[in-house]
Amino acid sequence: MANHTEHPGLTIFEKIETTVYPDAREASVKVASDIANLIRARNQIGQNTVLGLATGSTPIRVYSELVRLHKEEGLSFRRVITFNLDEYYPMQPEELQSYVRFMREHLFDHIDIPDEQIHIPDGTLTREEVYEYCAEYERKISEAGGLDVQILGIGRTGHIGFNEPGSIEKTRTRLVTLDELTRADAAPAFFGEEHVPRRAITMGVGTILKAKKIYLMAWGEAKAPIVRRAVEGEISEKVPATFLQKHDNIKVILDEPAASELSRRKTPWLVGPVDWDDRKIRKAVNWLSLSIGKPILKLTDEDYNQNGMSDIVTDYGPAYNVNIRVFNQVQHTITGWPGGKPNADDSNRPERAEPFPKRVLIFSPHPDDDVISMGGTLMRLVEHGHEVHVAYQTSGNISVYDDEALRYADFVSLYSTGKEEKELYARLVDSVEKKKPGDTDSDRMLEVKTKIRRAEARAACRYAGVKEENIHFLEMPFYETGRAKKNELSQKDLDLITGILKKVKPHQVYAAGDLSDPHGTHRICWEAIHESLNSLESESWMDECYVWLYRGVWQDWDVSEIDMAVPLSPGERLRKRRAIFKHASQKDQPKYPGSMSREFWMIADERTIKTAATYDSLGLAEYDSIEGFSRWEAQL
Structure with missing residues (x-):
């Protein structure tokens, strides 16, 4: 139901009556109900x-x-x-x-x-x-x-x-x-x-x-x-x-x-009373540190009092105590062992030491989101000996340009002496010449584009060290429309996600949490994972399964939302970039860049460097770059 429990003072900056619902589905039902009631009354x-x-x-x-x-x-x-x-x-x-x-x-x-x-x-x-x-x-x-x-x-x-x-x-x-x-x-x-x-x-x-x-x-x-x-x-x-x-x-x-x-939501302490807990205190102190340009450990009682946060130092202070508490919380998110460090005290680490090695399942909405968003962590997990699986949820076929598909088909026709391969190239050329702007691709063209994305994903996985038998192409049906508009999730989609989860029985799941993807695919892919995880909660292996959400091109985490921060060296960031380059059809000019005017690898670099700089500004160790993850837990 809608959030009606907030203190009235928190809305003082809002000039229009605004109601916040847990999700779009519940909100839409409410609007439709209001409209239906008006129609009935008028009828x-x-x-x-x-x-x-x-x-x-x-x-x-x-x-x-x-x-x-x-x-x-x-x-x-x-x-x-x-x-x-x-x-x-x-x-x-x-x-x-x-x-x-x-x-x-x-x-x-x-x-x-x-x-x-x-x-x-x-x-x-x-x-x-x-x-x-x-x-x-x-x-x-x-x-x-x-x-x-x-x-x-x-x-x-x-x-x-x-x-x-x-x-x-x-x-x-x-x-x-x-x-x-x-x-x-x-x-x-x-x-x-x-x-x-x-x-x-x-x-x-x-x-x-x-x-x-x-x-x-x-x-x-x-x-x-x-x-x-x-x-x-x-x-x-x-x-x-x-x-x-x-x-x-x-x-x-x-x-x-x-x-x-x-x-x-963003700065509730500036507009009214707040029921403080560890997460809110951390968020507020991080905001204060970054807003006034002071590392956490240098904040004073006066800084808190002048920025609407006096009740924190009154109830939990003085500032020195609050600073130490929050600094330690942020520091404990940093780990070079995303799969957990074996034979180590894990009481202040984001991941468990045992079991080791772990079974890891990385969901990638498109065939490149894994390396764009968490390529450094993926390679670290492989290097540490974990059993890493990557599941590509959609084909990504509509993101391949026609001339890119023709280039691959032309290569095959030149290399092969077979009649079928030469005819394929000719048929694709003919279909492109006949296609009008806005027309969907032929089934054969979509098939070729799907295989191009598959080959690129396999190349990136090989480079990252993922075993071939651990690469899974799910090609969820909701995506396979040949156009940007997708279908609603079906039981077949959910069965694919549930199936790979039950097959791998992972100790760790990584999934895309950047739900601002303008094309909606990331959001739908997460909905499928979310529903599947909830449906499997009675499975014994689920008790040991941690779910980590990553973000990449479309948005990044606020530092207060990061529960695990994996630092990368300059060399690791370069290796990640090379893995992204394996997706050649998406390089130079992605077909659907949304509001992004630069290549995805550039934005990925910028995001991770910015995250590291934010940690540095808070007074933590200075790293080249950091990939951040937020832990998701089912609301039971």
Whole structure:
């Protein structure tokens, strides 16, 4: 359920009513329930309900719950009128990226709403027709009685609808030019940023603000910084979502990760009383040390008192005692033995000394996340003699460029005298020439791209010393759509994860915890692991299984979240880089870089060097680089 136990004072910086839920699923069910209750109430008195609808990944679970309520509980949409926020321009309604298609697939084709009551901006118009069309769109909203409810997501630029930075409060439905960051975020759906339209038709900020009630939803840590600006920041055209602060009936609905940058989560000691425990004290002291530029052991009572942390020194102090306590906690996270050091006192180590060696299972969402995110630790585990397994959860095939696939196929045709190999190259060339922007690859092309990623992963594992029989390619079905949009997790997906866990019976599991991956694959892969681990809790080997979460390209750990820090030497960091280079199809220019403009190995280097520098700033030993891990424990 939603978090209603926080002290009211913790929300003093929030200018919009904001509710935080444990996860996006629970939050979506709540929003859908509110909408359904309004529809039912209006249906009973013979009145229409007018909904403003959004697209994108954020509202998908709301729509699936509304569909469920229709099919299982008889919720009728016959008196519902809908107006969608936006549509790319130009855009044909049948195209994969069309919001017409999106809405039909996720909602309209599954409920009893009449077609004439559905309104979505028309991406097929000529430029000369757009102005009058937008004015007519506004008139239709007014004639319907105005929007009763408007559902919104928020873009990383702070856009609502496609009202990009610079949009003013009084704007109405119109044609706009998309921000480059917005286009970069949309690139996976269009198979490359070069295919993303540069314009869109969108409701204006003023149109949105006229809605009687607004729900702004956001999921995941990638949205956390912009959520904080929207909820706590000053109203500014630079962040159009801040105009929502002027609305008198708006609710911001977040999951825990999306709320992580709010003051009540990030620095609660600055806004109200805190129920202190070891983790919170460590977080606060680390923040204080880094904020004022003093190592932990040099902090004074005055430093605590001047930064909203006087109750720490009052209850646990003086500062000297608190400093020693936190310094030791941080110091004890550092280990050169990620699998545990045999025949050693492990009372202050993050990992157990026994059993040794351990069975280790590393889950990698894509075929390169293992070496990008924890390549140094992976090689250390191998060197220490542990039985290391790597399970690649998806094929990663859509991340291979066509010309890269053709290069491999051309090599095979030149090297081989077989007719089949030569015909394969010719068929692939033909399929590429016939493919239009946004089209999915042929099955044969996807197969070739899958094998390219497999070969690269095997090369990286060989370099790292992982035995061939310990390399597992799961190729979870949810991913295998040939496009950026993935399917929901199925039992087949879960069976694959459960199967490899039961086969290896690991003492250690490593999994991706950087859930801000803009393509969603990391989040889905972790959900599958999470569900599988919970389903196996009765297995005897689970009592000895530690689960460590790593992060890599998409985000890094706050130092207060790190439970195990594995230092790397300059030579080990170079070896890690070489392992990343084995993934040649992803080098130089990753196909779907999200907001990243540099190569993944550069970002991985930067992350680990930064983590080491943070430890140094806190007063710990100075290392070249550090890979950090957070321990996950099931909430039973």
